[in-house]
Amino acid sequence: MTRLLLLAAFAVATPVLAQEEEAQSTQPQRVRSVLLYGDQQCPKAESPDEIVVCANAGDSPYRIPKNLRERTPGPEGTSWVRRAELIDEVNRVGMPGSCSPVGSYGASGCTLQAIQQWAAERKAQKARESNIP
Template sequence: MFRLAMLAILTTSAPVLAQEAGAPSGTPQRVRSVLLYGDEQCPKPQNADEIVVCANGGDSPYRIPKNLRERPVTPASTSWVRRAELVDEVNRVGVPGSCTPVGAFGQSGCTVQMIQRWAAEKKAQKDKDALVP
């Protein structure tokens, strides 16, 4: 019985004996999370009971990430209205307002086409400027 009692005492006290004498016990009193931008350095803990966790936030807190700045135009992102307009433009060859040397009145659409291109470029620039904060 004495052996069993000694064995129980030794097995329950083994984790206590295995701990280092100088190691702090328990959980830290303060955990500080810091988000760093650019070349900022991670701050040092103010005392032994504090843990500082640092993460890189990119170039600037006011800058939109590069992958969200410009949206690529792909066939999947083109609307059905624009697809129908493209089919209509292709099929207008030779009719009035088509801006083509083929057929009668083909030249009358060149000015209209130039104005439409200008308006599209202006709208694209406005949309691009709206994405930048």
């Protein structure tokens, strides 16, 4: 009975051993990973036992990727001085120089606000132009 079980176990394990030997003989001997920059072409395999894996890494190895170049300002990058200025602007509604239809002399700040907005847009445009490679 024990011999029969051993013979059955060996018969079941034989195809598995054959598959492992076959898989080992067909595996490539060398795998080469290449990072490509700009218009570089993927190199050809030097032998049939070699696999070349290519990945496009962007324009140049010395450049910051485009998605990381321009930072959009957020609350975490705003200084405390600017935060205090924003609070003052919000609380100025109805006061002279506030550019609001509420309160006495509220419309007096509309021209000043338009000039400040224009200056900020111009400054942002110059900053974007200076970042162009």
